[in-house]
Amino acid sequence: MAATTDTLADTPPPGNPVERLREAFNRLDGQQKMGLMIAIAAIIAIIVGTVLWSQQPDWKVLFSNIAEKDGGAIVASLEQQNIPHRMSDSGAIMVPANRVHEVRLKLASQGLPRGGMVGFELMENQKFGTSQFAEQVNYQRGLEGELARTIMSIGSVQSARVHLAIPKPSVFVREEQKPTASVLLNLYPGRGLEPAQIAGITHLVSSSVPQLASSNVTVLDQNGSMLSQLKNKLTEAGLDPTQIKYVREIENTIVQRIEEILKPVLGPENFKVQVAADIDFSQSEQTAEIYKPNSSPETSVIRSTQNNEMASVNQSAGGVPGALTNQPPVPATAPLTTPPTGNTGAPGKPGKPGENQGQVDAAGITAPLNALGQPISTTKNSTTNYEVDKTIRYTKQGMGNIRRLTTAVVVNHRKDVDKAGKPITKPLPEAEMKQINDLVREAMGFNKERGDSVSLANAPFTEITKPDHSLPVWKDPENISYAKDLLKYLLIAAIVAFLYLKVIQPSLKTMFPPPKPEEPTTAEGVAGAAGHVAISGEPGEDGEGAEVHIDHYAVKVQKARDIAQADPKAVANIIKDWMGANAA
Structure with a gap:
């Protein structure tokens, strides 16, 4: 015990x-x-x-292929904001992957990068006493830089350079030289510009410089191909890109209408449709005047009426021709046999006071006499103008009318199974083919007078295996990123386990036996x-x-x-x- x-x-x-x-x-x-x-x-x-290795960020490219001046300004801004960065062997500026978008927005607010060019900010630092020539040169440089920045906002353009040749105006020259411009475009790989975009760049530059015509603007790409010349050739040949685009839109619209009506009947993969449209881009104007035959006066509308009445004195010729005839008449004297003035009337009847007695001609018609007893001749004319029944027609035919539509439709055979259980295909019956033909005609707006045509065929389709363009799991960038992170943490866990089993635990056993x-x-x-x-x-x-x-x-x-x-x-x-x- x-x-x-x-x-x-x-x-x-x-x-x-x-x-x-x-x-x-x-x-x-x-x-x-x-x-x-x-x-x-x-x-x-x-x-x-x-721990430091696990916390080290993934670096991504912030900007690459930038000018040295822009690179220095970007690095200075990053250092001022205490943003970690480094330069790659190719000269690209790299920042942590989780801050790429944030840094780009901050630099964009500062106007970086400027693309190795200056704009109108060059005019803000004008020194006192700058000559007019230097001021004009700075203005032209600023205008070129601003135009280049504007052109670079187009999606397919990676960078741009603009050169302006503006002649100096002079009052001593009769015919002044017109300004010209040249534009060099550096496009992204695999991208191009449509003719409409080339025309837009040309008009953008010409509208920014006074008296600069669009025909004096030359546009080149990084390969030296003249893009503006291609646009001019198409225009001279009568090929307007907008017209070609309009034709495609009409064809695609008709194809879509036919597909929408055939999908519920045949299925989306059992038919193919193609449409060719003939479009009339000519423009005409016509003016026509149409006159109808004369109608009766009772139904016609009076336009104007003119009545003329004329009275004249008939003087009989008398005297011997010669000088004596041209003598002025002698004063009139009343003959003894002349009835007193004021007594006029018909022959054999006494005249009434205040009336002149008329002269009776051979026909027995009494002509009126004037105060001198001379006979008076009276003429009356009446003219009536009626409105003419006229029709004026003005016709202006717009461009873009459909001349003809040609439609081709091919329908797949219907799938079936034979007695042995093997898959086979059968053609569609005639009644069903006719029904499909009628549906296609109605969907496309078939017009026989216009010359439209529809071709319908029934044939078995060849099965085409579509290639799988999807990336494998081990090549997917997202999966690769996840695998890197997982491998990092697994490596940390393996190191900790190795240290515990091989170092810490034996040391503890040695220290505490x-x-x-x-x-x-x-x-x-x-x-x-x-x-x-x-x-x-x-x-x-x-x-x-x-x-x-x-x-x-x-x-x-x-x-x-x-x-x-x-x-x-x-x-x-x-x-x-x-x-x-x-x-x-």
């Missing part, structure tokens, strides 16, 4: 872990201490390096050793002297139970000693 108590008393109670580590470190010799320090330093270095068991000499010693085995989990000896190695907790507990059943008093004394030692 005393030996057991002494053995348990020699075992140091659990204290502060720092003190235990210090005591364990002091028990090591100089070589072990040096090895342990080197191992700890290596572990710390590996852990720090792994398990206590050696003591051989009991008495029953109490056996009980004490058994109790020590039950608590510490180290191997002890049984009553027969055989060595027992206990590797499992349940086995240890069962061993302690067996000892307690064999000698319960000894176990009780051991527990009392433990409690007394803890109380002390």
Whole structure:
């Protein structure tokens, strides 16, 4: 009993872990201490390096192929904003991948990059006393830069250069030289410009310079091909790109209408449609005047009426021709036989006062006389103009009318299964083909007078295997990014596991070796050793002297139970000693 108590008393109670580590470190010799320090330093270095490597960002290109002046301005702005960056071997500026878009927006707000060109900001730094020539040169440089920036906003244009040749105006020159311009475009790989875009660039430059005609603007690409000449050739040949586009739109519209009506009947992959449209782009104007035959006066509209009445005195010729005839008439004298003035009337009847007696001619018609007794001749004319029934027709025929439509439709055979269960195809019946033909005619707006035609064929389709253009899983950029991140974390976990199993755990076993068991000499010693085995989990000896190695907790507990059943008093004394030692 005393030996057991002494053995348990020699075992140091659990204290502060720092003190235990210090005591364990002091028990090591100089070589072990040096090895342990080197191992700890290596572990710390590996852990720090792994953490820094895992936190290192992925670098992506911010800008590439930029001018040196723009590159210097961008680097200065990044350093001012404390944004990490680096230069690649090809001269590209790289920033962390998660900040690419943010940095681009910040630089764009500062007007960077400028594309190696200057705009009208060149005019803001004019020095005092600048000559007119220098001011004109700076203005022309600024205008060229602004035009180049505007052209670069087109999606297919990567960069642009504009050169203006503006002659100096002079009052001593009769025929002034017109300004000209040249535009050099650097297009993105695999992209091109449509004729409408080329025309837009030409008119953009010509509208920005006074008296610059669009025909004096030359547009080139990076290969030296003259794009503006292609546009002029098409225009001279009568090929307007807008007209070609209009024809395609009409054809596509008709094809879409036919497909929409045939899809529910045949299925989307069982027919093909093609339409050719003949469009009339000529424009004509016609003016016609149509006159109807004369109608009766009762139904006609009077336009104007003119009545003329003329009275004249009939003077009979008298006298001898000659000078005497031209003498002025002598004063009139009333003859003795002339009835008194104012008495006129018919022959054989007395005249009434105030009337002149008329002269009776050979026909027995009495002509009126004037105051001198001369006969008066009266003429009356009446003219009536009627409105002419006229129709004026003005006709203007617009361009873009459809002359003729030609439609071709091919329908696939219907799929079926024969008696043996093999898939076969059968042609469609005539009634169904006629129904499809009628549907196509109605959908396209068939016009027989216009000369439209529809060709409908029924033939088996050849199955074409579409190539799979999708990237494999191991080539997908997104999957590659995920794999890199996963590999990074797996590598960190492997390093930590290696350090724990090969470095930390052996070092701990070296610093904290398990206590050696003591051989009991008495029953109490056996009980004490058994109790020590039950608590510490180290191997002890049984009553027969055989060595027992206990590797499992349940086995240890069962061993302690067996000892307690064999000698319960000894176990009780051991527990009392433990409690007394803890109380002390």
